[in-house]
Amino acid sequence: MRLDLLAVLNAERAARRATIVVTEVATGAQRLVRPADAAKDPLRDVLAERFLSGKSGIAEVGGARYFLNVHLPPPRLVITGAVHISQALAPMARIAGYDVVIVDPRTAFASPERFPDVAVLAEWPDRALPKLSLDPATAFVALTHDPKIDEPALAAALAAGCFYIGALGSKKTHAKRLERLRARGVADAALARIHAPIGLAIGAASPPEIAVSILAEITLRLRRGPEARL
Amino acid sequence: MDQAATEQDVLAAAERWRKEGRKVALATVVETWGSAPRPVGSHLVIDDKDNFLGSVSGGCVEGAVVAAAGEVIASGAPKMLEFGVADETAWKVGLSCGGNIRVYVEKVD
Structure with missing residues (x-):
């Protein structure tokens, strides 16, 4: 994970805001998605569902495997x-x-x-x-x-x-x-x-x-x- | 006060350690099958001196993950590790709970 992405992730978590870190398993390419950006993302359907369920896990979309780590605010x-x-x-x-x-x-x-x-x-x-x-x-x-x-x-x-x-x-x-x-x-x-x-x-x-x-x-x-x- | 090893603390430690100039890897549980001790998304952060914080298995396979983290820190290339049931006779590292987990290890840079 890039340090700048990690720093943004930690800032969002500290502010009690939800985020999902998307990692493409084959390449290691990573991005951080906020709820407001999810609609523009290629994985929008699965992202919307994960923001609701809070469940992290692997998703297969268009033949590629992605790991979605869902960070919801702690109770x-x-x-x-x-x-x-x-x-x-x-x-x-x-x-x-x-x-x-x-x-x-x-x-x-x-x-x-x-x-x-x-x-x-x-x-x-x-x-x-x-x-x-x-x-x-x-x-x-x-x-x-x-x-x-x-x-x-x-x-x-x-x-x-x-x-x-x-x-x-x-x-x-x-x-x-x-x-x-x-x-x-x-x-x-x-x-x-x-x-x-x-x-x-x-x-x-x-x-x-x-x-x-x-x-x-x-x-x-x-x-x-x-x-x-x- | 002792730091509770919540995921928040693990990711905060990963950032802090890297900013202190330490070489750091982040391990994440990405898949589990059967009975697994830590849920998907759980993190372990490791530095190049084998200090670590957090957990991916409640202690069963952390040693192997820390060893793999050393290679990831050296090469910069991420690794996917898979652990199954412990086989005591073969001294194989594994999970005594009977589950399987897959752990993604990546460098923080």
Whole structure:
């Protein structure tokens, strides 16, 4: 691979933009295709299909073999609450391949010392979340226990179609939360998408164990879809 | 902090190593059959001192890929490698999981 092509590829990935690197197997000739350029490319049909499926692989077109390496943005994890569980969940999620962002307006919690190498926005969700543009490639986790912070963010995550939405709190706490979200006008079908109590039931006790249970539940939704049961 | 070996880090390392003046090869899983440990598109980056980052097989054939990368760095010509099931009696490098993979190795320049 040419260094200039590699540099462009890395820049596109850092900006969370999709690309496909096309390599002609016989010659090693390579090019980088962005979604906007795909329609002009000789391989446009197969490129369009690969941008949708995200699947890398060999394609045979006109007697030539091409390797298409599809680079879609990695899944992202947005957390409200720069709390103890987040201190374990953020590095675990990074290792699992997520871009991690923590939102907490309480500056004493949202300090760089507590969260080295993680993007922390010390702002209220109504200011922070529009900048993040939540999407179906995002998992959202509410961990503050503070309705003023968690609930506007939960409503935004539901509206954006985040592939996983979880909220910390007991069944009783969650029942009260649902009442308040209903009062905000969130539909029951949407509320049913919130995972609460959060995390798979593995008997997690300590904050790092709870982080494991949350990351496992996020993985289940990412890999098996919204309906899968264990 | 430890760098997680995500694909992002592997490709970023390939760029960084090359810009540092190291000679670099990039290996990519391009086809798999049966049970394969790493999906198509997975990368391994190797330099001319046999340092490497990432994985194409979860450890089974990395040694052979690193050796081939040395030849690719020297010649500049890409190589397609194929690995099948490990044959312990013949000391052949392979995949104990029973799958087959094809790995494309190219120079970064």
